[in-house]
Amino acid sequence: xxxxxxxxVERIAEGVLRGDVRSIARAISIVExxxxxxxxxxxxxFPYTGRAHIVGVTGPPGSGxxxxxxxxxxxxxxxxxxxxxxxxxxxxxxxxxxxxxxxIRMQELTGDKDVYIRSxxxxxxxxxxxxxxxxAIKILDAAxxxxxxxxxxxxxxxxxxxxxxxxxxxxxxxxxxGDEIQFLKAGxxxxxxxxxxNKADIGDADRVVLEIENILEMAxxxxxxxxxxxxxxxKTSVIxxxxxxxxxxxxxxxxxxxxxxxxxxxxRDKIIEELVDxxxxxxxxxxxxxITKDSMCNEILERVLKKDIDPYTAARKILAEMLKxxxx
Amino acid sequence: xxxxxxxxVERIAEGVLRGDVRSIARAISIVExxxxxxxxxxxxxFPYTGRAHIVGVTGPPGSGxxxxxxxxxxxxxxxxxxxxxxxxxxxxxxxxxxxxxxxIRMQELTGDKDVYIRSxxxxxxxxxxxxxxxxAIKILDAAxxxxxxxxxxxxxxxxxxxxxxxxxxxxxxxxxxGDEIQFLKAGxxxxxxxxxxNKADIGDADRVVLEIENILEMAxxxxxxxxxxxxxxxKTSVIxxxxxxxxxxxxxxxxxxxxxxxxxxxxRDKIIEELVDxxxxxxxxxxxxxITKDSMCNEILERVLKKDIDPYTAARKILAEMLKxxxx
Numbered sequence: 001x002x003x004x005x006x007x008x009v010e011r012i013a014e015g016v017l018r019g020d021v022r023s024i025a026r027a028i029s030i031v032e033x034x035x036x037x038x039x040x041x042x043x044x045x046f047p048y049t050g051r052a053h054i055v056g057v058t059g060p061p062g063s064g065x066x067x068x069x070x071x072x073x074x075x076x077x078x079x080x081x082x083x084x085x086x087x088x089x090x091x092x093x094x095x096x097x098x099x100x101x102x103x104i105r106m107q108e109l110t111g112d113k114d115v116y117i118r119s120x121x122x123x124x125x126x127x128x129x130x131x132x133x134x135x136a137i138k139i140l141d142a143a144x145x146x147x148x149x150x151x152x153x154x155x156x157x158x159x160x161x162x163x164x165x166x167x168x169x170x171x172x173x174x175x176x177x178g179d180e181i182q183f184l185k186a187g188x189x190x191x192x193x194x195x196x197x198n199k200a201d202i203g204d205a206d207r208v209v210l211e212i213e214n215i216l217e218m219a220x221x222x223x224x225x226x227x228x229x230x231x232x233x234x235k236t237s238v239i240x241x242x243x244x245x246x247x248x249x250x251x252x253x254x255x256x257x258x259x260x261x262x263x264x265x266x267x268r269d270k271i272i273e274e275l276v277d278x279x280x281x282x283x284x285x286x287x288x289x290x291i292t293k294d295s296m297c298n299e300i301l302e303r304v305l306k307k308d309i310d311p312y313t314a315a316r317k318i319l320a321e322m323l324k325x326x327x328x
Numbered sequence: 329x330x331x332x333x334x335x336x337v338e339r340i341a342e343g344v345l346r347g348d349v350r351s352i353a354r355a356i357s358i359v360e361x362x363x364x365x366x367x368x369x370x371x372x373x374f375p376y377t378g379r380a381h382i383v384g385v386t387g388p389p390g391s392g393x394x395x396x397x398x399x400x401x402x403x404x405x406x407x408x409x410x411x412x413x414x415x416x417x418x419x420x421x422x423x424x425x426x427x428x429x430x431x432i433r434m435q436e437l438t439g440d441k442d443v444y445i446r447s448x449x450x451x452x453x454x455x456x457x458x459x460x461x462x463x464a465i466k467i468l469d470a471a472x473x474x475x476x477x478x479x480x481x482x483x484x485x486x487x488x489x490x491x492x493x494x495x496x497x498x499x500x501x502x503x504x505x506g507d508e509i510q511f512l513k514a515g516x517x518x519x520x521x522x523x524x525x526n527k528a529d530i531g532d533a534d535r536v537v538l539e540i541e542n543i544l545e546m547a548x549x550x551x552x553x554x555x556x557x558x559x560x561x562x563k564t565s566v567i568x569x570x571x572x573x574x575x576x577x578x579x580x581x582x583x584x585x586x587x588x589x590x591x592x593x594x595x596r597d598k599i600i601e602e603l604v605d606x607x608x609x610x611x612x613x614x615x616x617x618x619i620t621k622d623s624m625c626n627e628i629l630e631r632v633l634k635k636d637i638d639p640y641t642a643a644r645k646i647l648a649e650m651l652k653x654x655x656x
Binding site: 038039042043046047049050267268271272274275276277278279280281282283284287288291292301304305307309310311312313314315318319322323 | 366367370371374375377378595596599600602603604605606607608609610611612615616619620629632633635637638639640641642643646647650651
């Protein structure tokens, strides 16, 4: 790395630690677009992380996540908390960037310098949460945000990734989803610490609450032991403000619960996941490079194409080559 | 591997190559549940793969994918084609197994020995398509199926994985999805070779066709060059049979197009992806083992927990340990 780059990254890291908004924005751009510089940046700020409460918010499109997050943020601001919001959007096929539509609902927050809002593309990555998102959380954490809200859009397995980063996971549903509830059972029901039935002012929210409670009860019968935290189900409306205050306090209660019981284990598990992800990504990248560029590994690929060897055998051979070279 | 295991796997592989239904079922169970035996099984059948046309079918829940697949299968059966159908379902949190609800719609096919239907759990894997699913496709291919239909349920990024295995990808939508269309733009619109507006007998299918065409046109403006295959949009109804025959012929036309132009490159790209996935998974598994079980790597983890080193530095150190040991 050039000396200029090192100085540049160090200056940004210092800015982040001061909570400077422009430095935060630049730092997140680095972890998004400059994989070469990201490790240095993260090494500088990492000692100052681990202080924020990370709240994941997921649920199907149209369940009103963004408006709800705006409400939560406003209450926490009144409590004097500094807020970071990361909205992870499916990558647009047209621009490669993130969709900004829903973000409009958060506009009323943008005048406040202690609320930092950033939209990030999921880049089709594992579980819909990229390394860049994880690093952005670290940046906001080191910048002194008390609560970092990570919103992911979706209605399937992809959203499960949120548990890899959040202390508290909200699953936001609403009346009128129909068949979706049935579908959601599979992917999302197991990850929620708090289930929010939003838009309680329209439609039959009580029925949705009942459905969720039934599913949770059924699920608990399959568990080997009762979980110490029984998931809550809370009805909310951003129009009538029903349940909003209760939701805020429940989120805080869950965080207190985590800190009081299993935080050590919790942090440990997340770091293990992160290490495995970084190692896996590095190795995948190097493997792809070798297969396409290295003559020996390319030969192995050709043998698979000729059906001379199968993919498992080929993968073993390429791994052996990787080990010989020790380049990664 | 014990000699008994080897014999067992070889016998099953032989059965698969004969097209024996019980052997196919057992072989898929092996790739699902016996990762230790799967590589041997695949090595035996791999030389006989590469003959089937693999058709991916994806789209949001409720768009009628299963009924549509049943229709397609019946037409292809009349043409004398042997069919395999793999339905990839989100893993149920309760049983660990796959949801079988929709499968009921395919029941009318189950009397036919030349239609093999299997439901598989996605196991929360990368892109919602697990290694087991890929191997199951190889098994059906080696067993002599002419067309293998892979159905994935979902409405987000997770479904993009289908392009890793299918020659032809159908994206099935229908009237009445509302906001979903907006959402689908991001993940699914870029992967379809053919867009199916199903349930044309209910609701305003023409409006949906128009919306899709608009999105595709917008998207094409962002592409550096016109794709050689312009995605088709076809209205269908399994009630009135509108568009079904046209859809079947369009799928065949797409396959002919792939074979006539880019099949070599196509197969090459898929094999590279598969090798990278296998290598990545093996390395991740070994890394996780070392981090949790090996004292040296555990020490590295502890240093991260103490914020003494950051995750990127730790990942490099663990990789160095892995290379020293050369055990994976």
